[in-house]
Amino acid sequence: LLQKLANAILTNHPEVYVIILLVDERPEEVTEMKRIVKPENSEVVSSTFDETAHHHVRLAEMVMAKAKRMVEYGRDVVILLDSITRLARAYNSLMPASGKVLSGGVDANALHKPKRFFGAARNTAESGSLTIMATALIHTGSKMDTVIFEEFKGTGNMELVLDRSISDLRMYPAIDLITSGTRREELLLPEEVRNRVFILRKILKNQNPYDAIELLKNKMKGTKNNQEFLKLMSS
Numbered sequence: 001l002l003q004k005l006a007n008a009i010l011t012n013h014p015e016v017y018v019i020i021l022l023v024d025e026r027p028e029e030v031t032e033m034k035r036i037v038k039p040e041n042s043e044v045v046s047s048t049f050d051e052t053a054h055h056h057v058r059l060a061e062m063v064m065a066k067a068k069r070m071v072e073y074g075r076d077v078v079i080l081l082d083s084i085t086r087l088a089r090a091y092n093s094l095m096p097a098s099g100k101v102l103s104g105g106v107d108a109n110a111l112h113k114p115k116r117f118f119g120a121a122r123n124t125a126e127s128g129s130l131t132i133m134a135t136a137l138i139h140t141g142s143k144m145d146t147v148i149f150e151e152f153k154g155t156g157n158m159e160l161v162l163d164r165s166i167s168d169l170r171m172y173p174a175i176d177l178i179t180s181g182t183r184r185e186e187l188l189l190p191e192e193v194r195n196r197v198f199i200l201r202k203i204l205k206n207q208n209p210y211d212a213i214e215l216l217k218n219k220m221k222g223t224k225n226n227q228e229f230l231k232l233m234s235s
Contacts, residue, residue, distance in 0.1 A: 001162075001173065002080050005133065006037045009078055014041060016076045021063050022046040023056050024086035053090035057113075060087055064117055071128040081118075084134040088114040088148045104143035111151050118155065139164065158182045163209050177204050177212050196230040 006018050020037060022030055022044065030046040037044060047059045060081075067077045081087065092110035100108035123129040134156075136149045153159075160180050167174035178201070185194055204212040223229040 002082055002135070003033060003036045006042060006080055010038045010040065010042055013076075016041065016078055017070060018042040018078045018080065019063055019067060020044045020080045020082075021060060022048075022082050023060060023090065024049045024051075025082060053093040056087060056090035057094060060090075060117060064120060067130055068120070071122070071124065071130045073128070075128045076131075077128065078131045078133070081132060081134040083137055084114060084118060084152060085137040085145050085148050087117070088151075089144065092144070102147055104145075104147040106144055106147045111148065115151070115155070118152065157184070166210050166213060169210055171210055171213055173213070175213065176209050177201075177216065178209075193226075193230065200230065 002020065006020055009016055009018055018037075018041065020033060020042065022033065023046075025046060025048055027048050027050075030044065030048060033046075034044045045059060045063050047056045063079065067079055070077050088106075088111055091113050092106055095107045095110040098107055098109045102108055118132055118134060121130050121132040134152075136152055137145050138149050158181070161176040162174050163176040164174070166176075182188065185197070189197065204216070207215060219232060220229055223232055
């Protein structure tokens with residue numbers, strides 16, 4: 001999904017510089033990402049799982065420093081981070097004990113720096129912009145991952161929730177349409193379109209996640225654009 005997102009951004013907005021930051025990832029995933037993502041106006045920066053937590057953190061901070069300088073220079077930059085959970089784990093392992101430990105073994109002060117990383121996204125008035133899209137791991141069986149996810153939940157402007165039960169049935173994209181959404185939709189969509197989206201959500205809410213995705217894909221195949229699709233679904 002990150003590969004497709006990166007290529008879609010580079011195709012539709014060639015003026016944007018995309019940095020894909022892979023933290024604690026498998027080497028095979030890094031190689032595949034470098035092969036598939038377009039090399040123009042992009043780079044893949046990685047710290048694989050055999051590196052130390054110090055290396056993960058240092059690399060992430062170098063990427064952020066570079067992105068900020070590019071924004072100051074007037075560039076629009078997008079960072080695709082996989083994942084904020086693993087980056088937070090690295091910060092937690094390096095954090096000196098504060099004496100305040102949350103459930104799951106997360107130090108109370110350990111999440112400040114990953115939050116500062118994620119919160120660095122800005123659309124400046126006088127220069128460029130920085131957009132950060134980060135993945136978060138859930139349902140891993142780790143209490144620490146759950147605590148990290150809950151700390152970041154609701155901090156972004158958009159949440160795209162994936163559903164393992166859908167991917168297990170080999171239906172892609174495995175998106176939970178009801179829990180996914182964007183904040184402040186009124187700033188992005190005209191009132192008429194928002195009303196149609198509201199009707200569409202009511203239709204999909206009565207379906208299970210798999211049937212909702214299947215219905216959406218089938219209807220999209222029969223329409224040419226979003227306007228046709230929304231008109232068909234809300235009629």
